Amino acid sequence: MITKSTRFLIIGLGLIGGSYAMGLSKKGYHVDAIDINELSIDYAKEHEFIQNGSTFDIQLIKNADIIISALYPEAMIHWFSTYQKYFKKDVFLTDVSGVKCNIIDHIQLILRDDVEFCASHPMAGKEVSGVTYADNTIFKDANFIITPTKLNTNKAIETLKQFATILEFKNISILSCEEHDKMIGFLSQLTHAIAVSLMNTTDNHNLAKYTGDSFRDLTRIAKINENLWSELFFLNKDNLISEIDAFIYQIKKIKTMLETNNEDGLKELFIQSTIRRKRFD
Amino acid sequence: MITKSTRFLIIGLGLIGGSYAMGLSKKGYHVDAIDINELSIDYAKEHEFIQNGSTFDIQLIKNADIIISALYPEAMIHWFSTYQKYFKKDVFLTDVSGVKCNIIDHIQLILRDDVEFCASHPMAGKEVSGVTYADNTIFKDANFIITPTKLNTNKAIETLKQFATILEFKNISILSCEEHDKMIGFLSQLTHAIAVSLMNTTDNHNLAKYTGDSFRDLTRIAKINENLWSELFFLNKDNLISEIDAFIYQIKKIKTMLETNNEDGLKELFIQSTIRRKRFD
Secondary structure (H helix, E strand, C coil): CCCCCCEEEEECCCHHHHHHHHHHHHCCCEEEEECCCHHHHHHHHHCCCCCEEECCCHHHHHHCCEEEECCCHHHHHHHHHHHHHHCCCCCEEECCCCCCHHHHHHHHHHCCCCCEECEEEEECCCCCCCHHHCCHHHHCCCEEEEECCCCCCHHHHHHHHHHHHHCCCCEEEECCHHHHHHHHHHHHHHHHHHHHHHHHCCCCHHHHHHCCHHHHHHHHHHCCCHHHHHHHHHHCHHHHHHHHHHHHHHHHHHHHHHHCCCHHHHHHHHHHHHHHHHHCC | CCCCCCEEEEECCCHHHHHHHHHHHHCCCEEEEECCCHHHHHHHHHCCCCCEEECCCHHHHHHCCEEEECCCHHHHHHHHHHHHHHCCCCCEEECCCCCCHHHHHHHHHHCCCCCEECEEEEECCCCCCCHHHCCHHHHCCCEEEEECCCCCCHHHHHHHHHHHHHCCCCEEEECCHHHHHHHHHHHHHHHHHHHHHHHHCCCCHHHHHHCCHHHHHHHHHHCCCHHHHHHHHHHCHHHHHHHHHHHHHHHHHHHHHHHCCCHHHHHHHHHHHHHHHHHCC
């Protein structure tokens, strides 16, 4: 379990890594960090998000009880693979990745037998990146999802629950990686695919002066980090493709209703979406 | 032009008709109204949105200098056609409809020669309806679009500009009905078709507990008035079908990039949408 003598090590001080560091430090926990960017380390030290930080310091790795990778998925796999030889015996590892099954499979394949990795996903963010935007209050209305496998212990799950409680997440859920990735394929990845595609449908930027809230709301997330999101899309490719197909099937229904002058059919689609959306309020 | 002796008559005290009445009355103008619902008339009188109102009063029609239809498009055509025999000579007519070409063509075909109809579109609203939600501040950040034809006079256009200025619209634009309907087909109707289709893609309401802001933003407008929006969709059917096709073409590009493992191609789509969305901020 997490105590005040637990030493956290955060790998990657971006928006999420920085916000984790900020939240844990505010609650009096010991946090160290490694990041390839010296400026991010300096910023985190100055703002007292971390106690020690470095672009490369083996001793920080050796001292850590809990290592949290806040790297992009592929960089995380590479980092664990390279530095696991320095991990303390019985170190506990988690991550922040937005997709799970492919990553867990890969990590459990390469990882030393005496260390435990249990994946988790803080469903929080902003349309900006970097430690200077770190803000631990983004977790207050957010979901924290734990995706254990059969190889994970109850102790690991309890540690993650305690971790999410310290950071004041609103809801803590446990899902299989398959359930998680299917849910994310629909709720997060399909919505980003739609926003990007809507934005790419026209290059007439004169339209900007006529846009109301609806269009702005639907395209807010069309400003997208292409490196992170292309990794996430490919890692969850099968789920996302099937969600795109299901969505195209639905929007083609609207088109068919218009082409066949089926007013009642169109109204039924509107009534269905209205009923379903109300359940989400 | 509009003066303090101008008598406005609003037909249909819904959200927009009610908000027009509220805004004009606050500025000291004379506003009367006709609505099929006695309760809406009573509410508008009690709240001093209107001076006189009725479910049916020929004299109100005979007295009006400017008649604003805030009815659904087809009901408006029916109302103008039925009651135009009572219109004062040289009465000026406008509307609030969300689509224009089909409506203008129809109205100009049936209307008396001595009255002028010039269409306009207040691009404002809420996801609720009815006079009890009337709120003239919804116009403060909104666009007011005038769609004159060759048959319209400069005087009519100037009257509408003055009208929009009284109601404190942020921008006043003049577009052909073709430009207007194409723009609306993309910015408003396609976005609603997408939101409805996304909401209809799954009936798993357990997902509600995991939804973040992105999904909520994209589906906010999936709660939709099926009678109004089916009219609007059918009246602008050709534009909307071509926008749906253009959008499907774009989202299929994302699918193709995934299927062909084209990471660079996917990133290019993300970069393009990011650049375009920034222009809208």
